[in-house]
Amino acid sequence: MTKLKLGPIEDDKPVKVTLELPATLHRDLAAYAEILVRGTGQAPADPLRLVVPMLTRFIATDRGFAGVRRQNKAIR
Numbered sequence: 913m914t915k916l917k918l919g920p921i922e923d924d925k926p927v928k929v930t931l932e933l934p935a936t937l938h939r940d941l942a943a944y945a946e947i948l949v950r951g952t953g954q955a956p957a958d959p960l961r962l963v964v965p966m967l968t969r970f971i972a973t974d975r976g977f978a979g980v981r982r983q984n985k986a987i988r
Contacts, residue, residue, distance in 0.1 A: 916944070918965050920952050 933941070941959035949956050971977060 916948060916951060917969055918944075918948060918962065920954055921948075921957055921961055921965055924964075 938959065941962050945957050945959040945962055948962070
């Protein structure tokens with residue numbers, strides 16, 4: 913099994929955001945979603961549902977961001 917950075921996608925109350933993605937990024941998200949389904953056994957998901965967990969993981973693992981945030985508590 914391929915080791916991906918994302919695990920099962922949690923269901924959470926969404927906030928509506930509209931954004932445009934380049935076609936290549938959308939294709940990559942669709943491919944990632946398909947691989948994720950194979951690895952987790954979940955039902956196929958809309959590739960756009962990957963954006964939130966990916967951004968969450970990116971922010972959580974960005975050491976530079978965490979350091980600045982610790983130094984300046986006003987940034988929330």
